Amino acid sequence: MTSTTNRARGPRIVAAAILAPALFLSACGSPVTDGGGGEGGGGAEGGDGGTLSIATGGTGGVYYPLGGGFATVIRENVEGYDATVQETNASVDNMLLIQSNAAQLAFSVGDVVADAVEGVNDFEGQPLEICSLGNIYNNYLQTVTVEGTGIQSIEDMRGKVVSVGAPSSATEVAALRTLEAAGLDPETDIDRRQLGVAETVAALRDGTIDAGFWSGGLPTGALIDLAADGDMVIIPIGEYAAPMAEEYGEYYVESEIPAETYEGQTEAIPVIASPNILVASKSMDEELQQNITAALFDNKDQLVQVHPAAEEMDPATAADVPFVETCPGAQAYFDSAG
Template sequence: MTSSPTSPRPVRRLLGTGLAAALLLTACGGGDSGGGETGSAGGGEAAAPGGPLTFATGGTGGVYYPYGGGIANLLSSELQGTTVTVQETNASVDNMQLLASGQAQIAFALGDVVADAVNGENTFTEPLPICSLGNIYNNFTHVFTTADTGITTIEDLRGKRVSPGAVGSASEVTADRIMQAAGLDPQADIERAQLGVAETVAAIQDGTVDAGFWSGGLPTGAIVDLASSADLVLIPTGEYADAMAEQYGDYYFADEIPADTYEGQPEASPQVVSPNILVVRDDMDETLQQDITRTIFENQEQLLTVHPAAEELDPATADEVEFIETCPGAQAYFDSVS
């Protein structure tokens, strides 16, 4: 990797799972943890086995942060001499930039953002030197509101106060593309409030935002909280998946949020879905790539105690990602178990 991170500092926002105490001992770092030297996307020294690593995750209201904390705790326990800290971020776009600068060595990112980073498109001015440790789980688009707003379709968002997601998040990228597919101008046709999922839920509850977008695993904690306090409405987006895939790439497809995933959701909700990729720089030591991949996929039961998204871990299909190269160390592991 480009540099070794500095000594981790305790996070200011603590994990809200039952494993919080254990994770904080070994897995959680501050917002600036793992800074080290920053440099260009192509420079620096590759990360070798052992030593401190920073894992760029997401906000505390989503899946990335608690699930990333569980993975960090697992790697710190199982890989001798390795300590992994988690960093709270605005998620995918931020995470790719942290990898490029050397401030993080491992990151979660959604498929559309990963493809942009590999190709040097949209947010990214040049291709980033990254590779995949595998497709970890699928992220489901949630367009959520409450029954009292009367919003039931994407078209109904016109003229409303909407949070497409935090700046620098995959949720924002996906939200804007969905609105465009539905015939809305995401800059002009809504009143934008760029908030993370937890902040969006709070804004819906206090009436300052009408609806929000979120792309994440099932269930998402912040939306669980909203469903428990109001009549949750999930707005369907699955009808736009084919058009988005044709325009942008095969990392968009349609699937359903199963019925009863959230309180007061009696029917399945068709949504745009995209794979969630575990990403590292392509100059990471291949032995370390293989060790990280093996440890995650061979400890599924432990990770299931952190988040249900671990149910989707499958080494037989994790390397089936067409828009980014699988890291050679990860590929060696997947080949060994195929």
């Protein structure tokens, strides 16, 4: 168990907490939650201009603020196009929004993208015609509790109240698979809740849950706030990456949350990482695909100011995603950038 007690907040966390609001709020405006594609709506991806809707996630995670940064960059660099963000339940919902053309761009984590391409699990019998605009950054499955719950491992969750993430989210998919890899039945061995990261933090604070899962970039805003309370505990789960990769696919790898990512976190913590993909429909105009990809990767420094997760954006490796086709326009950009 690695506690976050009695440590000073590092400069990296302060930067993330302070810079993000100023740089992305104007791009986001009020969250769009009705499934609408914005002003440009359904025709925006055809190459004739309009508004592109970006499906993100909850406001406490990384997708939403980083999506706001993406919207600003697109607005400023892709001629004829504006962009807005939608607050969603994240990965699974986002793929369905792409399928219905209620969003033209979407964030999604690797396991969900692979399922969507193959037409399995939440997409059973309905494979999606999607492609990748690049691997953006890694998601880290962060499993947290607070001191006093007695939870030091996944096995200790037996009989406890545990949030596995919002319904139809990548967090939920990965959390259920992690519990199963540890020998727990998510249906019978835990008292299961389905909460987003902000709700998970609130429930940990008021004691209505004992632990929760969150799949997101580093650092995650809601967990920065929880760590500031002085009693957050991050549970090591890296040992389950290999069996999950063997059973489900190579989008699960063991990685670490570096020491001092969160206040009071004195040691690196082994966890499970998965790539985050920016997804579009295969029907999107190829020139538009290329222009969006160029705008985002060429303005990486601006995006890092919105969220440090964007530091991982690398055109040299962004097309290395074996489980989904890279959009031809994006591939053209990556080839020229190399």
